[in-house]
Structures are given as structure tokens and as C-alpha cells.
Amino acid sequence: MSYGVVIPAHNAAGTIGETLRSVLAQSVAPAEILVVDDGSDDATAEIAADSSGIVRVFRQENTGPGLATSRGIAEARSPIIATVDADDIWLPEKMERQLAALSKAPPRSLVFARHRQFSHGSQDFTAGEERPGMTRSDLVFRKEVFGQIGDIIDPVGNRGDMVDWLARAREAGCPFIVLDEVLVLRRILPGSLSYGKDRERDRGYLAVAHRALERRRQRMKEERIE
């Protein structure tokens, strides 16, 4: 099963090299890696382009991680897509395990794994908090599913884009499969997009909740009409 890896990246020069090395070191190698440089003003694009011949880099004005991910998926030629943030790390058998799970699962499934957090700069990858990883860095799915769900939308604050997309996928009946094994390391990096509580960025989650409310009302209206 041939797969492509989509990496949205914004000013990730300090971390994307390590992310790419972990992708290139997979026990089942990717067919292509698509890095969408989302308006970086550092060396993100150069580091990505130099890492391997299978990397294609797309540069664009900053749109936010959701639309950058959508662009990468649209450019991918592989039937299976995996996404990862430009600061996280895959363990070597991540894709092998998830591809095996996807091959046995209903075709519209989204396959995740567990992830463990680690602190930026630390070499201790064993002690961090472990959680079910329903995030961009864990996700594997068949590309045709993307067309059914639509683009990943960036809420205000650039937070919650994946919550929104995954909620839409679940409402559309896509089964979620979370492998009970740590396959991803998620970086704790103060100041990064997903780090900790942030009043302005957390407004994104509120916008996502409001969108979910509106979809619910729409469904209720449609049910009444039927």
C-alpha cells in the first residue's frame, strides 16, 4: 500500500529535520512527502527540500495549518495519506502498523494511534504523558475520504482545525480506529501552535463548537423535513 505524507510547516526550521528523518526511517517507506511551507520566513523549505529526493515542497502565503494540510493532500498522488505536524516524531513502525490496520478496516476508516509527549530539547522519549492520539500527527486514511469530507478549515486562532474536520468525518460515518500502541511522539514546545492554554488561540475551539451546533441544527431541520 503506497502512501504519501503531508506536513504543513510554518517556521519549523528547528524541528522539521527531525520530523522528516523519522518519516524517512519508517519500516514501510513513504512513496512521497509533501511539505507545505505555510509562509515561513526561516529555512523550513530548504531543510525539507534537502532532506530527500522524495520530498516536494510547496510554498504559499500563510493560510493556517488546516488549509496548508488540505493543499498537501490535494497535491498527493498516493491512495493513502498520513499527516504529521512539523515538530512531531514518528516511531519507526508507525506506518507499518497503521497500514496493516487500515487494510483490514472499512475503507472510510480513519486510523490513529496513541502518542507520548516529550519536551523539546530532551532526549528522554519514554517518560511523557501518553494519550489517545486523535490529532494530525497520528492520522492515516484513504485519500478518497478527503473529497467526501472537504477541506480542513482554520478557525480563528488557528486552533481546532483538526477537531472540526475529524468531527465532520465522524458525523459523515467514518469509523475511528485508535491503535492501542504508542507510535507517535508529540513535542512540548512552549509557543508552538498547540501548546498549552492560550485565550486567543482557544477561541478556535469555541468557533469549532459553534460550527458543530449549526450542523446539528441543520440536521434536525432536515430530519423534520423528511
Add this chain to the structure above:
Amino acid sequence: MGMGFQVSGPDVVYESFGGDLVVLNLATGQYFGLNPSGAELWTAITEGHRPRELGATPEESQMAEAFAAELQALGLIVPSEAAVPATRQPIAISEPPSIEVYDDLSDLIVADPIHDTDAEAGWPKMPENVG
């Protein structure tokens, strides 16, 4: 008990979207939809106004008190020692206030942000009044 209330903590966030008030508990991932009179009461109660003084009639003030108790039971507000702000216009409650609880996003919202428990003194944890 004629006390005022405040939002229970930084995990409880809220915003109005074109007249729709959405409240979200980041610790549990639950979100809440309030009808218009619920939204009006939410604003007054979280500003510190005593619920029993909010209605235009005793019945309405009872409704406001019952609504505050519901918000408290949901872990969204806690009693506040802060001084009560100056009196405000009573609220004419045209329809009973309601708050609906949704947890279809909970697992996704709880999984999404990176939890730096060392840096954030125990976050994520449940507000004290939940459960």
C-alpha cells in the same frame, strides 16, 4: 443564599457568535448551547449579579436562581466572594432559560492541545465542582 457567581476557572470559555452564546469547558471538551434568555442570564450572572435580583418579577427571579443552580451543577460557575456590581435593569424572561450539553466533540477537544502539565500546574484537571 443570595450570593453572586463567577465563571469557575480558565478552562471555561465562552463567546457569542451572531447572537448564539457558546460555552466550552476545555478540560472536559463539553460544550453548551444556550437559548437567548439563557444567554442573557449567563451574561448577567457571570458579571456577578445575584440571580435572585435579576428577574422583573419574583417568578422570573426564581427562574434565574434555578438556572444559576443548573450552571453551577454543570461546573460552569462557582460562588463568588467578589462585590456585586451595581444593580442593573431587571431581565424580562420571555421564555424559560435553557442550556443544552453536548459531548460529541469531547474526545477530540481533550486530545488536541498539548498538555504541559509541569508548566501549567496540573492542567488538565476537572473544575472542582464537576462530578
